[in-house]
Amino acid sequence: MLKSLSLKWKNFWFDDQFDPKNLGLIRIWVGFSMIIFNFSQFTNLLGVDIFGPQFYYIEQLWYFKLLGIEHTYPWTNYFFFALLQASTVALMLGFKTRTAIALMVLSIFYLKGVRDSAAGDDHHRYLMWMNVLFILFVSKSHLIYAVSNKVVRNIKGWEANWPIRLMQVCVSSFYFISAVAKLRVSGLNWVIDGSAVQRVLLIKSARWDFEDLIIGQWFAQHPTLCWLAVLFTLAFEFTFPIFVFQKNQRIKGLFLVGATAFHILNKVMATVGFWATPLLFLLFFDLNKLVERYTWLKRIVSKLEFGVKN
């Protein structure tokens, strides 16, 4: 029994399913996606006046409390945002990758602290991304398609396989944990009707003006639709981990298109800020095969092809 479990563990984490090039391509993709995502999360902090008053936080995030940061320093918003975007580009190019990741994490913590301490709401939109960054940091992603690594090195298949697997497990676990938390906290209240979805839609559509978010408002008027949305959400979240093991690309693709539609509808109907999460779904595919298929893509990527031994 133990031997069989150990074998399954090894097969899952340390097989050669992914070409090592995938790890470098994932790093490039995550960097590219985060450039867009960072803009969507922090541009409102760039509207403050550098020479204006320092805003005293109403409820600091835990680490701001710990560090005794009580108010804003407006110029730091600009400094850390520039640092974040510069290090994100460095991550994408593989320039001093690990330093770039460390600077990204520092900047995200700081900017998130500034944004969320103002009113006290702790937003977790960076959670998945931070985990992916951490895995890229400990992996050998800095040795593949990296401008800082011009020496050809032989990276073994398993060394690229486990971080890719861990990122997939990580992304899918967030959905699974969400589903478990729903049932754990609210029991069958989640499933007996569509209140959970209806409540959010009504709040969001009424927040400023009923003329905003008309689709969400319309949706909230239909309890049956809300109920179906609740069932769909739970089914989708519970089954997400299955797709870590799914080998059929078409089924996987269809599921992830559905998941993407889920996030986009959440954004359109209820302004839920997780719209960029589907960018992480590419982690579930063999990116190297995708690059091989398209000549123009191959040409772009080959310019960074330093650290891969073919």
Place this chain on the structure above:
Amino acid sequence: MNKKVVSFFIAAYLIYLILPAIFKWDYFPMTWAPMYSAVVASDNYVISALDRDKVRNEGFLVKHRDGSRSNVTYKDLNVPLRSFWQIYSQRTYGFGPQVHRFAINEFGPYNLIEVNWNERLFNTLNKTLGYSEDDPKFITEITATKYFHFFEETRTNPQLNHTITDTLTIKINDPHFDPAASRPYLKELVE
């Protein structure tokens, strides 16, 4: 790292993913799931709304120690509008952030931390604007206006029954500050 070390790392990492969810540690960068999982199911909802232009252009109406009145907007405070509306709409009315309101224990949602939002609000405004206690411009009253929409029959035939305009004035160091005392509908408010 060899495979054995990596295996230990993976096992430790998986524990890090799972433990916060089990113990409901709703703090970044651990988990967020439990606090967003509470369902407030009811046949009637009270939902609050703001006048976008009024909040953006006029902000709070405040009274100073010298008796004069003025407006304090998000620009005066040098804070993004998005943060300002949360303060305006929620903290002024004594509502904490989601992580407080929907913190979960074995008995269900509870207020994790008792916060005197009244005191915090005056502190934030006065300190940000640089008014000390002996300053004639020291803010002593804050007024906000919002709407409450009353929805009924939400489980069968949801409809907006009526809307009221609510103006709330809070005073500094008011030991009896409790917006809900004169507004029973705040107990049914879903934010």
